[in-house]
Amino acid sequence: MDPEERRSLILTAARQAFASQPYDKVSMTAIAAQAQASEALVHKYYASKASLYAEVLAAAATELSQRTQAADAALPAGSSNRDRVRIWLMTYLDFVAERSAGWEAYQLLAGHGPSEASAVRHHMRQETVAALANVIGGQQGAREQAAFWGYTGFVDTVCLRWVEDGCPEDQRHSLIDAALGCLEGALGDWRG
Known part of the structure; x- marks a missing residue:
């Protein structure tokens, strides 16, 4: 997958997660799963x-x-x-x-x-x-x-x-x- 496409998928997953839950309830693991990526890959694009x-x-x-x-x-x-x-x-x-x-x-x-x-x-x-x-x-x-x-x-x-x-x-x-x-x-x- 193109890096920009991957970044967009991660951002979309994060947008959905943060729109439906408080910040402290959202995990990078859940965002990664929603974006169909590994948590390590999410951290490649976003340090935290x-x-x-x-x-x-x-x-x-x-x-x-x-x-x-x-x-x-x-x-x-x-x-x-x-x-x-x-x-x-x-x-x-x-x-x-x-x-x-x-x-x-x-x-x-x-x-x-x-x-x-x-x-x-x-x-x-x-x-x-x-x-x-x-x-x-x-x-x-x-x-x-x-x-x-x-x-x-x-x-x-x-x-x-x-x-x-x-x-x-x-x-x-x-x-x-x-x-x-x-x-x-x-x-x-x-x-x-």
Whole structure:
């Protein structure tokens, strides 16, 4: 098998394993079996479970970013900043609901998992803050930075509660409105 094909099979097996179980319950042995490879071969491509997990997280972040950009681009020209952030939230909720078990485990692992996963998390949040700053515009002082960083924490916290409740569809719009209100209250002005 071509090395890239093998790597892809391992990554797919890891993605499935981490999406359905907490990090500490996933074994390299199980990933190897799912990828129809030996554990030694998996270690040839990924030195550790932590590095494999970080790659899975980075791939998920890229997928979410692409989906968010596509949803944003599909909005009518001249859509408000609030509408743009709303569609980002809707996209995020779809993403979370599709992989709720793994997403929940990832959130609960925060601060206690491998440093590679923490680095991916931090990078993802930096990207979200930069995207918000780009959409909202205006002067980016301490208040805006606090609002953007606080918003990312708020969204993940309320999404965790939503996942614990089973991602009920009837809570979706309340969650979105609360998150938008959180950001608006922290900013004091949407600037358009």
